[in-house]
Amino acid sequence: MPAQIYIDTIDLLTEVVTVEPLNLDGDLPDSYPHLRLKKTGHKETLPLQVVQMENAFLRVLVSPALGGRIISIFDKRNEREVIPPLQEISLAEGGSRGLVLSQGIEFMAGKGGRANSLGTVDFRIQEAEEPDQPVGVLMHELVIGQRIAWHGAVTLDPDLPLITIDLRVQNRSPLSQPTNNGLQANLGNGWKAFDRAVYSEERRAGLAIETLPSDVYLESIGSIWKWHAPTARAGMIGPDRVEELKFRITPFSFVDAEEVSHVIAGSAGALRVGKTKLSIQVSDPVLDGKMFILTGSGQTLEAPANLYPEAVTEIEFATLPEPPRGFVLRSSDQAVLLEWDESSVSVPAKHPDPAPGMWPAPGESWLESQLKNGAEDFTLGLQSPGIEAACHVAQAVAFCRNKEWDSALESLDKSLNFNAEDHLVWWLKAAIKRESGNQDDDRPELMNAHFLAPLEPVLRAEAFLSQPVSEGKEPNPVLKPVADNPDAALEVACLLIKVGFEESLARFVDECLRHAESPMLRYLLAHQLLSKTRMEASAAEHVMLAGRCPLEPPFPWRAEEWSAIRALAKAFPSDERLATLMKLDR
8 A cells, every 4th residue: 555644633631731930030940931831730631633654564643743753653564552652641750841741752952852842843744646655744843942943754655664754953053052863762661772673572563773874873761762863073063054864763563472582673674583483574575585594503594585574484493403593684686684693782882972172163262252243254264164154154144234145145155065955045045136136036045945944934934025015904824834933933033133134024024913913023123123224113112012912932032032122121111021021131
């Protein structure tokens, strides 16, 4: 059967939580600008949105409403719940916000645990246009409190029991950021690591997890497993850098219980070495292959191999002259699919310590000083390895503010020579051409940006800004997904402020306010009106309207937000809401 995907809703008994209010006169929580969570002591049956993917071998459930985690993997071949579905959402204490859900496989990005691991991420399903194409769910999240974003994709192969996970982490800052990129799984107790696989004897099932193009580093902390990408800059991501990781997850399962001494698994399948037999499950049919068994006395036994994913092949030790101490499965073209010998190491590799002195890069302190002082010349930093791309982007931004469009485009092209994966640079190239009136019909820069990050909110904003100005009063549907996400709208507004696109900012904010009220958007626009124009009355009106809104998230944390709050609090000293926000300025 071809792979299928659809959006569904399941009802789950859920612990109801609330947020702890900010103590304006005390210390801010470590999770700021997120609020800490606490249990109410009540449970309710609530709907949970999920994405279900299915092929002939697997059924996979992903929940964008729970941080984009995989919440269930069912192996149809042997009717095994490799990761059992949630029976209820039961939260435990822990994490930066006080509560965590210990279930499933989730993305890791940003410092510490993800603050939004229990929240909703932006997503879009990807259906197969042809029967031989995979299906998948694309996801995106701005890591609030850090200038970091991640883009994830979970795809299911149409013909194999294979789940592919792509993770793309972007540093949106010109300075290094702490981050811990990879996957984290809470599989419960009783799981054991074997090289690049984990296996549960109780479930008679396991997962082979590989990273491409390199091997995975596996850590276990109690019942929590973490798969990190091997990287020289472990724990940090450099200025304006993008790190791309790819994981292949191959679930496997067996029919009966067997005390296990070793498991070998990968994308080709799995071999379970038990006390009384070898059990083999392949992911793809093996026709006209060969199996080789090495016995304790050094004798090699050979047998033809015609294996199918739907069935587990078993080799009883009682049928052999003596117990085996090695096994090899080869395909018809002699490629090694599975290989084991009794000396195989079953201790997982550990995540390496960060490479000393690599990040932050040596020139970052100079770059930070230049940015703080409002410098417009960043050429000296181009001699510092590691910050070349960031310096070219900073130079382009300075040119944008001065409307020197050709020079800005030249700097962006130079930045792409060092980091062609930065979709914000591709977006800025397209936006400069729009601002300067030299917009291409096909806009190839936007095509590149959409390919790299299809759910990036500034790209949807660019689609709106590229349309002719409408005289109607109805909200523009193109901008609705961004306007309905306050954090995404603020991120776009701050990007427009950073590059000096004042007219685009005003148009963007006005349109967002047609969809939903946002006091912080009003403050950002009021600050620009106050500092860049003579429209003091309009600025005062936005401040007054924002002052009528309750004090609730999102709270200020970006540099552009704090610049606006500080300037407006000085300009409007009697405004109570601004005075209250200033108490958060630590």
